[in-house]
Amino acid sequence: MNPAFASEVVECLRVSGSPRIDSGRLAISRHQWKQALEWLDHSGIALLFWKRLKDLGEVSAIPSEIGECLERNLADHRLRLAEMVAEFDSINQGFEGAGLEYAAMKGLALPSDYCPDILLRTTYDYDYLLPRESMQTAEIVLEAAGYIRKDDPEEHPIVYFHKDRPVRVPLCRDDLYSPAFPRTVELHYLFWDADPVRIPLKLPFDPLNELELRHFPAYPDLQRPSRPEKPVCFYALSEVNDLIFELLHAFRHILHGWCRLRSLLDIACLLDRRAADDVFWHDFLERLKPCPALADIAGVVFLLSANLFGVEVPDFIASRTSSCLRRPLVSWVNRYGKSSALQNFSDNKFSLFLHREFIGDDATWRAVERSRLFPTHRPNQAVHSAGGSLPSRVSAKWRQAVYVSRRLKHHVTATARYKLESRRWNRLQSGGD
Numbered sequence: 001m002n003p004a005f006a007s008e009v010v011e012c013l014r015v016s017g018s019p020r021i022d023s024g025r026l027a028i029s030r031h032q033w034k035q036a037l038e039w040l041d042h043s044g045i046a047l048l049f050w051k052r053l054k055d056l057g058e059v060s061a062i063p064s065e066i067g068e069c070l071e072r073n074l075a076d077h078r079l080r081l082a083e084m085v086a087e088f089d090s091i092n093q094g095f096e097g098a099g100l101e102y103a104a105m106k107g108l109a110l111p112s113d114y115c116p117d118i119l120l121r122t123t124y125d126y127d128y129l130l131p132r133e134s135m136q137t138a139e140i141v142l143e144a145a146g147y148i149r150k151d152d153p154e155e156h157p158i159v160y161f162h163k164d165r166p167v168r169v170p171l172c173r174d175d176l177y178s179p180a181f182p183r184t185v186e187l188h189y190l191f192w193d194a195d196p197v198r199i200p201l202k203l204p205f206d207p208l209n210e211l212e213l214r215h216f217p218a219y220p221d222l223q224r225p226s227r228p229e230k231p232v233c234f235y236a237l238s239e240v241n242d243l244i245f246e247l248l249h250a251f252r253h254i255l256h257g258w259c260r261l262r263s264l265l266d267i268a269c270l271l272d273r274r275a276a277d278d279v280f281w282h283d284f285l286e287r288l289k290p291c292p293a294l295a296d297i298a299g300v301v302f303l304l305s306a307n308l309f310g311v312e313v314p315d316f317i318a319s320r321t322s323s324c325l326r327r328p329l330v331s332w333v334n335r336y337g338k339s340s341a342l343q344n345f346s347d348n349k350f351s352l353f354l355h356r357e358f359i360g361d362d363a364t365w366r367a368v369e370r371s372r373l374f375p376t377h378r379p380n381q382a383v384h385s386a387g388g389s390l391p392s393r394v395s396a397k398w399r400q401a402v403y404v405s406r407r408l409k410h411h412v413t414a415t416a417r418y419k420l421e422s423r424r425w426n427r428l429q430s431g432g433d
Contacts, residue, residue: 001035001036001039001342001343002028002032002035002036003339003342004025005025005026005028005032005036006039006342006343007025007342008021008022008025008026009026009040009045009049010261010308010309010342011310012049012052012053012056013045013048013049013052013265013309014309014310015265015268015269015271015272015309015310015311016272016310016311016312017310019052019056021053021056021058021061023058023060023061026061026062027061030063030065033062033063033066037066037069037173038173041173041176042260042344043260043261043262043344044122044260044261044262044263045261045262045265046070046073046122047070047073047074047077047119047120047122048120048262048265049070050067050070050071050073050074051074051117051120053067069174072174073174073176073177074119074120074177076174076177076178076179077119077122077177078119079179080177080178080179080181081118081119082179083179084108084123084183085108085216085232087126087183088104088108088126088216088232088234089216089232089234090145091126091128091142091145091185092104092232092233092234092235094141094142094144094145095128095130095138095141096235097141098137098138098140098141100130100134100137100138100141101130101131101134101208101211101235102128102129102130102134102138102235103128103129103130103207103208103211103235103236103237104126104127104128104214104234104235104236105127105128105129105188105236105237105242105245106123106125106127106245106246106249107121107123107125107126107127108121108123108126108216109127109214109234109236110242110246110266111214111239111242112217113239113269113270113273113274114246114266114267114269114270115266115269116269116273118217121262122176122177122262123183124181124183124184125183125184125185125186126183126184126185126186127157127186127188128185128186128187128188129188129189129191129207129208129237130187130188130189130208131189131208132189135158135187135189138187139158139160139187142160142185145162146162146163146164147160147161147162147163147185148160148161148162148163150167150184156188156189156190156193156195157186157187157188157189158186158187159184159185159186159187160184160185160186160187161182161183161184161185162182165180165182165183166182167182167184168182191203191207191245191248192248193252196252196256197252197255197256197355197358197368198359198364198367198368199293199358199359201248201291201293201294202290202291203244203291203294204287204290204291205241205287207237207238207241207245210237210238210241211235211236211237211238212235212236212237212238212239213233213234213235213236214233214234214235214236215231215232215233216231216232216233216234239280240280240283240284240287241287243267243270243284244284244287244294244298246263246266246267246270247267247297247298247301247302248294248297249263250263250264250267250301251297251300251301253345254301254345254351254354255351255354255355257345257346257349257351257372258344258345258346259341259344259345260344261308261341261342261344264301264304264305264308264309264341265305265308265309267301267302267305268305268306268308268309268310268311271302271305271306271311271312271313271314272311275312275314276314281314281316281317284317285316285317285320288320288321293358295320295321295324296325296326296329296357296358297358298321298322299321299322299323299324299325299329300322300325300329300332300333300354302317302318302321302322303322303325303330303333303337304333304337304338304341306322307333307337307338308337308338308341326357327429328353328357328429329354329357331428331429332350332353332354332357335425335428336348336350336351336353336354347414348414348417348418349372349373349414349415349417349418350418350421352369352372352373352418353422353425355368355372356369373411373415373418374411374415375411
């Protein structure tokens, strides 16, 4: 992705101060706009960017056909969101009817502090935290509603999809905003899953002991025709635990090499809108005291979000998080943070330098590094080829082969870059240039 273009989009979406637009940096070719739209979609900020351009009176800064495309996506997304709110409500009612204790997380469940306008938030799943012993009952509820488990039950989270909307890749970029594009239900029984990243965190609280009843904002466009008088209510994490989960979620995805810019923008919005809420931040800091690694994680994500989207971390929060980070963590944010974030952390493997700072055991680290540099798991199925005519199956297999070859090229190139950069990084940490 063109770094100048990406930086300008991020500048346009800054949270505090006066957003600025340099239309010259948005002047890319129509061919480049195809790549730019894909980047906006994958970053989760396409609709926000379009709304900001309209608010600033800068629609003419982009080609008219691109604006028409984004406006069409916004209209489709409203229809999709209306269906998702109804589906979300139905799942919640099913869990409550079965007497299940649950907390809806992320996406539709987040307070408006993370996204002032839910109509601009793109989300593709419903996440729930439940006690592990409730998983079997939750599966019965979902199966009765037409959902099928996608993976092995030992996987975490456990993912379900509706039998009428099997999981598939988007048919085109517009499909991402279509009501027909499938969404999944993800059941979590762990607030923090340490196994994939090998970073154990001893969290001194049980988030399911602090649930709150939350109401989905009343948007006329999203009213459910059959029950317009009944608000959509659900159980969610406490607001402090919401933030902790969002920080851990963003951090985990950074380490895995895929974190949408939107996740960091959400946290920047929260920092700005709750800056003066002393009670909220006091409770948050109390949660960090027994877990220094959690304070480091919060500091890294706060610093990165603030640097990208132009917000200030409140001084008394920074003094316990971003301002007291260990030197290597600050170096990583300053040296690799923004450039990696602009590529959604998928363009390189430099997040391994960050990951290393949270693993003390050398043998564990070597295993983690090896698994990231040379993945042995089967590549994602980019194109489903079941059914259809012989030519369509052949075409699907060809496209899958192209996808696999591109992923192989990416890993080889990114690993070589990481090895070269490791020398510079090690010199930097030892006090060299």
